[in-house]
Amino acid sequence: MTKTTAGAALALALIAVAATLSGCSMEQVSDGKAKHKSFALTGRQLTVVTGDSRLELVPVDREADAAGTRQLDVTRWFKASKLNGKVGADWELEGGDTLRLKVTCKGLMVDCSARHRVEVPRDVAVDVRSQDGRVSASGFSTPLSIRTADGDVEVRGAGADLKLRTADGDIRAEKLRSRSVSARSQDGSLTLGFREPPTSVRTESQDGSTTVTAPRTPYRIRTDTADGSVDVSLPRRKSSPRSIEATAQDGSITLRGS
Template identity: 40%
Template sequence: MALRTRAFLAAGAAVVGVVALSGCGVEAKDAPAEERSFPFSGDSLTIHADDSVLELVPADVKDVEVTRRTDGWVFLGSGPEPKWELKGGKLVLDQRCDAMASDCEAWHRVKVPRGVAVTVKDDNGSVTATGFDKPLNLHADNGEITVKDSSGPLELSSSNGGIVAEGISSKRVTAESDNGSVRMAFTSVPDLVETTSDNGEIGIDLPRAAYSVTASSDNGDTKVGVPRDAKSPHVVRARSDNGEVTLRTAN
């Protein structure tokens, strides 16, 4: 029993040492890049990622093209074991580590054929999408979502992270964050914007027009700086449980 106890304590001390030495974490973006093309046909793509930063762009390509960088370490276990595969319109991008102690990270850049709608579920990592004119449905369990220069309908949600949409001309946008701010900047007048945050500020910049506005905060100021018309076909709803809500006309 004494030998077992000493072995366990030694293992525990080793874990502490490993964690202490690796406290700064790994940086997948600095790891060597791998590239792969996946044959694809269809008008919609679903991406499931785990422990990965995702960057999505539409491109003049026939197949789905992926660049990945992975890095990490494990102690008393297995991994890192990166996985990428595309079956039945679903692209899986995983970085698996199963150990007593580990620090694993992945970064993926996905080129999507133009004209394809994209749905993303990222279990742990941020998601960035730029330049899409087709629908985007992006969800992150633990990470920020950023959309830039896009015009297709947007459905954005994060369980723990902010949501940012910049330079968008989408007509319909839904954004929901359980714990994080929501910030949007439109370049053209939307038809419907619905935003909620359980714990974070909401800020929306809108082109000059009259909007049917519903804005509220249970714990924070509400500032509406856009023209209001209850009969307007352009509807904006913004609600925060804990944070300021601001709607303003973009310069």
């Protein structure tokens, strides 16, 4: 028996013992129904800090009030049950520009799932810092930065500078109009698709394949892989003002035209 299997068996045994001793069933703490809250956002920069939750970002039209603030709308779905542990969810806006979405799910017998949807004023740049959970964003025309320690990253239709990082998960960005894109995946595949020719693209992958699809115009291209194949079908030109640099430690690199 492997260490992982033995650990899982031990955990299940402990849960069974706890349930027998308590003689109780799991208590539902939150029913998972949607809850809404609005915040007063100041400035044109938003930082979102989250963990243990799926996160969806959507740009929307919002007019500023007399004080120059605009409404930031958040919807939360949180479902949790526990027998012996601590569960809960909280949200707050610090300093008018930092949204903290906190989910607590600790204990021997707990069961939680969480999802947040954040509607962001359309002209606000966004910086996301996620510990655990999938992050998706669609339709942003302002700078967007997403960093997650554990979870997939999905972006669609971005039109400004884009920075994507994940330590454990896949990155997929499609229908991009961004001129500058930087993407790095520690453990997972990396896929970028462009509707318009980018000016600068830089990708890094430690363990996973890299695929970049872009309009067929000449690029300055540099690829480097320690263990994997390289397939480039995009036009090359050393004097081109457009560049694509792709590095992979262990995985294939594909650069192709759309």
